[in-house]
Amino acid sequence: MSEQSPITVEIKGISKQFVLRHTRSIKEALIWFLKGRKGDLSAKFHALRDVSMEIRQGETVALLGFNGSGKSTLLKHISGVMTPDEGTVRTRGRVAGLIEVGAGFHPDLSGRDNVYLNAAILGMSEAQIKERFDSIVEFAEIGEFIDTEVRFYSSGMYLRLAFSVAVHSDPEVFLVDEILAVGDEPFQKKCLDKIQELVDAGQTLVVVSHDLDLVQRVCSRGILLEHGRVVKDGPSHEVVEFLRARTK
Amino acid sequence: MTSLADTPLVRPGIGQGLKDVFRRRYLLKLLVRKEIKLRYRGSVLGVLWSYVKPAIQFVVFYIAMGVFLGLNRDVGNYAVYLFSGIVLINFFTEALNNAAKSIVYNSGLIKKIFLPRELFPVASVFVSAAHFFPQLVVLLVGCFLTGWRPTPLGLAAGFAGFLVLAMLSVGLGLFFSSVNVYFRDSENFVEMMLMVATWVSPVMYQWHMVHERLGDFWFGVYQANPVTVAVELFHYAFWSTTAGGDAALAAPPQLFELWLPVALVVSAAVLALGQFTFRKLEIKFAQEL
Numbered sequence A: 001m002s003e004q005s006p007i008t009v010e011i012k013g014i015s016k017q018f019v020l021r022h023t024r025s026i027k028e029a030l031i032w033f034l035k036g037r038k039g040d041l042s043a044k045f046h047a048l049r050d051v052s053m054e055i056r057q058g059e060t061v062a063l064l065g066f067n068g069s070g071k072s073t074l075l076k077h078i079s080g081v082m083t084p085d086e087g088t089v090r091t092r093g094r095v096a097g098l099i100e101v102g103a104g105f106h107p108d109l110s111g112r113d114n115v116y117l118n119a120a121i122l123g124m125s126e127a128q129i130k131e132r133f134d135s136i137v138e139f140a141e142i143g144e145f146i147d148t149e150v151r152f153y154s155s156g157m158y159l160r161l162a163f164s165v166a167v168h169s170d171p172e173v174f175l176v177d178e179i180l181a182v183g184d185e186p187f188q189k190k191c192l193d194k195i196q197e198l199v200d201a202g203q204t205l206v207v208v209s210h211d212l213d214l215v216q217r218v219c220s221r222g223i224l225l226e227h228g229r230v231v232k233d234g235p236s237h238e239v240v241e242f243l244r245a246r247t248k
Numbered sequence B: 001m002t003s004l005a006d007t008p009l010v011r012p013g014i015g016q017g018l019k020d021v022f023r024r025r026y027l028l029k030l031l032v033r034k035e036i037k038l039r040y041r042g043s044v045l046g047v048l049w050s051y052v053k054p055a056i057q058f059v060v061f062y063i064a065m066g067v068f069l070g071l072n073r074d075v076g077n078y079a080v081y082l083f084s085g086i087v088l089i090n091f092f093t094e095a096l097n098n099a100a101k102s103i104v105y106n107s108g109l110i111k112k113i114f115l116p117r118e119l120f121p122v123a124s125v126f127v128s129a130a131h132f133f134p135q136l137v138v139l140l141v142g143c144f145l146t147g148w149r150p151t152p153l154g155l156a157a158g159f160a161g162f163l164v165l166a167m168l169s170v171g172l173g174l175f176f177s178s179v180n181v182y183f184r185d186s187e188n189f190v191e192m193m194l195m196v197a198t199w200v201s202p203v204m205y206q207w208h209m210v211h212e213r214l215g216d217f218w219f220g221v222y223q224a225n226p227v228t229v230a231v232e233l234f235h236y237a238f239w240s241t242t243a244g245g246d247a248a249l250a251a252p253p254q255l256f257e258l259w260l261p262v263a264l265v266v267s268a269a270v271l272a273l274g275q276f277t278f279r280k281l282e283i284k285f286a287q288e289l
């Protein structure tokens, strides 16, 4: 993680405004237009404001902040789900991860079908999926339930399978949004070990988590967001301390 | 690890439109397969249903329209005439209806994971093509039972008709699915448009009736609709050799020399417009859904 490691995520002065649209029909928009565009058809607010950061290969970064501070929005900009109004985001290599547990899982399909579909969604090729399939199932500890429809899974099984697929997609930049705290203790430990293994192999990790102890354990760097701005960026234990002091 | 330094920094979320769909064709295949699987889930007869339903429809047409209503007197082998147009319109209707809803329907995924969003409307058209296949089989059985003879030009016409509508469906699907994110009214608009489509094309009646009433100029306008040309191509392909004395009226003049190229150009233009609109609007899909 030296200065020489290549930059994997480069964010330069991005801002994002959201429109709180009040209408979804042509009729209402037309009436508003005919009335001379008066009033607020839409109110705007900044979810991200002039955010900049550079993340290098092998870094483990935690995004911290209260609800609504813009953490998920920032992750979505890194993954490409959203694009900024101003500024630029650039990434190197494949970016993937878990923004939400089971996005892309279909309850009426078997675990097997879901693994294939989800892995392809995360950008794996057919050959890669075939090669890693057994390992995915084994890591998730799903066993013979792999051919059962996913709607019969317990929430733990669901989470394990989703996490296992994501972690096996082996991206250069791995994004995780508030899911590490969901599983039971042994599985959480297993996930953290796996993440550590990937980081040691040169993967970049960006996580959002409310579990401050876990953050200090897993991440070396912390970035604190407040109302869409970066207010602190430094070693994770310092940022966590800062945040704790602030909460009091 | 040195290899990563050699890959360039790129802006995420900027795709290449339909080119990306081709690049991610394995995912496209899985998405199509998923929809087909879900459709037949929990049904005993499963796929058989998609043969039984059109077969019954064909028999009803044959008896009720051809024999009882006596439409066979005006249009030889009316059942095949009607059915060949209807299966094509069925394909178009299903493809466009589902494509128009596809982005909103898949919002859960689009909001969370980046992938080429064009995949969804395109997958809808592929799924409809898969549902079209059994209807085509029923049509062919009906054709053979009524003395159909396949010709190379006829088969080419059938293929061209299908291609025109597939292109049109993808183009309109891209357009309406992206507009639908902002204005949910567009779903209803599409349904209305599709209702009209059956009647502004010679599905129930014959093209020369339109020509007689409208004259050359307005008939030209009527023919500029790719759906009309596609239906006429299907009549040429599947009905003309079974029609007896009416065969001469199977296709309007210059169907291949003029109207097919016009239909291809119009469909391609709609496809380009659909792609253009989609790319303009997709940038904000994740926040608007």
Ligand SMILES: Nc1ncnc2c1ncn2[C@@H]1O[C@H](COP(=O)(O)OP(=O)(O)O)[C@@H](O)[C@H]1O
Pocket: A018, A019, A020, A047, A065, A066, A067, A068, A069, A070, A071, A072, A073, A074, B286, B287, B288
């Ligand atoms: N698509 C959207 N449209 C409008 N507002 C949004 C949208 N997504 C998020 N927001 C708002 O943006 C702010 C930041 O949200 P988010 O990034 O999810 O915060 P966090 O993950 O830090 O809790 C919140 O106020 C949220 O309500």
Ligand SMILES: [Mg+2]
Pocket: A071, A072, A073
């Ligand atoms: Mg969040």
